[in-house]
Amino acid sequence: MDLPDGADTRHYLGVRDSIAAHIENGDLGHNACLPSERQLQSGTGAARGTVRAALFQLEAEGLIYRKERSGWYVSPAPIVYDPTRWEGFMSYVKAQGRDPKTELLGTCEVQATAALADIFGVDAGATLYELRRRRYVDDRAVLVETIYVDPRLAPGLLDHDLDGSLTQVLKREYVVDVARNRIDMQPCALTQAEAAALRVKSGLPGLLVTRISYDAQGRVVEYDQEYWRHDALKVSVDIRVG
Amino acid sequence: MDLPDGADTRHYLGVRDSIAAHIENGDLGHNACLPSERQLQSGTGAARGTVRAALFQLEAEGLIYRKERSGWYVSPAPIVYDPTRWEGFMSYVKAQGRDPKTELLGTCEVQATAALADIFGVDAGATLYELRRRRYVDDRAVLVETIYVDPRLAPGLLDHDLDGSLTQVLKREYVVDVARNRIDMQPCALTQAEAAALRVKSGLPGLLVTRISYDAQGRVVEYDQEYWRHDALKVSVDIRVG
DNA sequence: AAGTGGTCTAGACCACGCC
DNA sequence: GCGTGGTCTAGACCACTTT
Structure with missing residues (x-):
């Protein structure tokens, strides 16, 4: 050198x-x-x-x-992420000439904690579906996510194919449509669990993207926590005012 | 301990x-x-x-x-930043019970670089207003920003009071209204200039928030680059779909 | 088995903030 | 001027990946 x-x-x-x-x-x-x-x-x-x-x-x-x-x-170039777009990770990564992959890490039914119950407007202890997935760009793991869904809106969801766009599945199989999103983004450190899933050292900086999707009646359709590598991502949003 | x-x-x-x-x-x-x-x-x-x-x-x-x-x-708690809200930094920081402050670091007229000319749709070398500001929460510097405005939309802008909301000034004094925003957010490292302005060590992680505001005719009203401390900020957006 | 990064030690000197 | 963080050295051993 x-x-x-x-x-x-x-x-x-x-x-x-x-x-x-x-x-x-x-x-x-x-x-x-x-x-x-x-x-x-x-x-x-x-x-x-x-x-x-x-x-x-x-x-x-x-x-x-x-x-x-x-x-x-x-590091490769970051991919552009638009949380308002709905066609899903797989297609917009492809659209940028990159190779996406989604891996279902596991699903289960959980009892709602106080925080989850508050988000979904259910009683604490109510049953929720939980999905954990890992997503790749060009064979590099870039995010891990945990998704929660209310079984009353999508009974039997876990029996479907969940390796692609969850929102598509909800729309196609359950006629559940998203009308509004609340999206939070916060720089964070990747702690033990996320870091292990991304195979990086614990403490690496990351970005936590949280999304709560509501249908037209204001019911929570989906609650999603995505932990991204900080160098994999650029968020870009186009917003109409008024 | x-x-x-x-x-x-x-x-x-x-x-x-x-x-x-x-x-x-x-x-x-x-x-x-x-x-x-x-x-x-x-x-x-x-x-x-x-x-x-x-x-x-x-x-x-x-x-x-x-x-x-x-x-x-x-570190104190992060403040919540909603890029779609227009009342400005000063008022939403106050609304969260914190003490905001804006400091105008300097203004000047610059010749548009190729990148700036492309954004504003003007010829390279055209004159633009440039503003540099530093903003505080509870007397801790949390961001530095560089704003560009086309003088043809707001002649004499630099003679106004620029210690508050620029968007308010544009609306009140020039009847220029924002109809659309393109907002980019990307984890970054604070380099020399930004780090010095925030009085932190160069290389500290940060978040770069870029905003391009358009009016109803699609003209660029304002181009803003904000470099935030990574621990000062939580972005929260509420978006209607469809 | 060899090489890599991950971690740790026990010193040292400097530039700068604070009093 | 004292104490602070900022930087650097020259070792060492370990856990893991790679071959």
């Missing part, structure tokens, strides 16, 4: 710049693997801790990501 | 847990200052690097923040 003019690669921001320069020059393509930390070290004369500080910096900026104990890789 | 039952405070996740427990128990209120790194060290027997790893973890999670070379502090 050579350096741009006169950068001080003994400091972590200098090391950062020299690696960033290689990525931006196109020497390293998307998902390319970086040299090992010890190799980067010998290229710069810095201690390994310094090299790692530079790599953490680039990770926070979304330029690189890591696979546990395997190595550091160049 | 005592510990929850049996946590291993020699490891950074153990140190993290013991500090997090103190915050969540309410021992430390909002904006309270944590003990110094060297004090935390002696309380746990860990090396200072380990203590710092724990603090970085908590920072990524949004529980604490730092003031350069001053110390670590407990």
Whole structure:
């Protein structure tokens, strides 16, 4: 690894710049693997801790990501996510020339906690369907989601094919239509469970997207919590005012 | 600092847990200052690097923040931001019982770059107004923004009072009304300029919120780039479907 | 088995905020 | 001027992935 003019690669921001320069020059393509930390070290004369500080910096900026104990890789371009669109993850990822995949991790019936009961307007302890899914772009896991549905609106939902768009299933099989959405987005850290599901280190920054869908009668159709990798996503919304 | 039952405070996740427990128990209120790194060290027997790893973890999670070379502090609750609401930052921060402040950093006239010209539909090199502002919640800087406006829509804009809602000024003084918004949100790292304006360390995670406002004729009214602290913000949107 | 990242230690010096 | 965080060094051992 050579350096741009006169950068001080003994400091972590200098090391950062020299690696960033290689990525931006196109020497390293998307998902390319970086040299090992010890190799980067010998290229710069810095201690390994310094090299790692530079790599953490680039990770926070979304330029690189890591696979546990395997190595550091160049991040691909983020995909654009429009929470107001309804054709679903699978089709808009495809529309951007990327390869989507959804994996159903599991389903179960749960008793509503106080918070869930409040959202659905049911009694605490009422039964709800719970779905956990993991979604991929180009074989990289980018989000895990937990979805809750009221069985009274969609009895027998768990017997259907849930590897695609849930909203489509609800519409087609149960004539349940979404009229309104409440969407929350909040930067967060990926904690134990989400991080494990995404196979990243716990504590990596992420984005929590929460969606509550209502039908025309104001009933809650679907409550969805999506934990995204922070570097996989760009949210874009077009909103009419008034 | 005592510990929850049996946590291993020699490891950074153990140190993290013991500090997090103190915050969540309410021992430390909002904006309270944590003990110094060297004090935390002696309380746990860990090396200072380990203590710092724990603090970085908590920072990524949004529980604490730092003031350069001053110390670590407990993060206050995030404010809720609704990009579809038009009464402006000042009033919705107040509505949440917090104390907002806007500071005009500077204004100027700039020549449109290729990207800006494309957004506004003008020739490259055309003149645009540029405003830079910094906004606070409870005297903590939470965002810096750069706003561009086409002078043909609002001649003499820079002579008005720009410490409040720009949209109000445009509506009141120029009868320019927003009919549509395109809003983009993307996790990012706060780079040099933004980090300096927010007085945080360069590289801290943030959220870039970009808004393009259009009037009923489809003309660009306002182009706004907001760089937010990642722990200051929760985006919440209510959207009608169909 | 070899190599990788993940973690940790125990020092050190500096620039800067605060008093 | 003292204490703080910011940065850096030069080791070490472990758990895991990869070959």
